[in-house]
Amino acid sequence: GEGLETALASYGLKPHPRLRFDPLFAGTGPDAWRRRLREDDGIAPIRVSRGETGVALFDAIADEPRRPGERRVLEQHRMCFDQPRPRPDPWRSPLARLRARRQARALAAAERRVLESVDGLVCVSAGLLEACRAHARVTAPTLVLPGGAAPGGPPRPDAERDLDVLYTGKLRRDKGVHVLIEAMARLPGRRLTVVGGWPAQIRELAEHAARHGVAERVCFEGWVPPVRVRAFVERARVGVCPLTRGESVNADRYTCPLKVLDWMAAGTPVVASDVAPVRALLEAGVTGELVAPNDPDALAEGIRRLLDDRARAAAFARAAQARAEEFLWSRRGERLHGFLASLRPEAA
Structure with missing residues (x-):
């Protein structure tokens, strides 16, 4: 049908x-x-x-x-x-x-x-x-x-990337969006776009953002059809996969984060938690920035490095896009x- x-x-x-x-x-x-x-x-x-x-x-x-x-x-x-x-x-x-x-x-x-x-x-x-x-x-x-992941074309130049930090996907606690929001409090002037989730989850995270003083710098787009997600990915300067450790064994050991594959294929630089499922896709310091999970300070520093050093970010993105050919x-x-x-x- x-x-x-x-x-x-x-x-x-x-x-x-x-x-x-x-x-x-x-x-x-x-x-x-x-x-x-x-x-x-x-x-x-x-x-x-x-x-x-x-x-x-x-x-x-x-x-x-x-x-x-x-x-x-x-x-x-x-x-x-x-x-x-x-x-x-x-x-x-x-x-x-x-x-x-x-x-x-x-x-x-x-x-x-x-x-x-x-x-x-x-x-x-x-x-x-x-x-x-x-x-x-x-x-x-x-x-x-x-x-x-779907194949991506040539990565967009920085001048056409108007989203500082992007998260796409589910908003369960083991996905770590609450940690990402706390990291944004350590990145003054930067904005976070969150794509995905249901109204009750968004309300809870919006309250979390308000408690950390970043409500005006976090935009919740809610659920969007999968065919529209790539448009957000291509606009992002950095994509973040902040999987937690200790919230669920799935995030610790079992999952395969599709968002990481999407960002790799699109040529969007990635910052992600250093957990086994991510290491199966990304090599630290080569195809992405891996940071300690559950640590907003470490996550903020990883994001800052790629936002401030665009040459490093571009090198990671090129290597990741080549690696993504294996996962189409x-x-x-x-x-x-x-x-x-x-x-x-x-x-x-």
């Missing part, structure tokens, strides 16, 4: 006759999923799903017989039961906390069953693959496949296609 075409277009893709998307969670449940599988007469597809959706789907259909040649592949972007640590909630009853713990245990058990039963496993980082193997007895073929969506698609093809019976 039109929504699918729009989503594909945001990645520079078009519908393909051999690619089908099943909206399995559109008001359906396990019984409906099983019926849908039985309707695929004569089809022996490679079924790919990810995250909680994939765990729920593959666990629900575990007892459904596979068609000859059918393969089930899980793509993991994080461990489903390792959620960012919530702030203490005094209004949450002991019973609600008990239910949450039981749900987490049930999800962990389902994730283990699926990891041990799928025919292929794709992880966005080496740390995530290690975690999957620690959590379950993974015997299927595996592939570490980071996220991707087209390259990712080629690697994923090769992996899926290797799972076919005729490839054995």
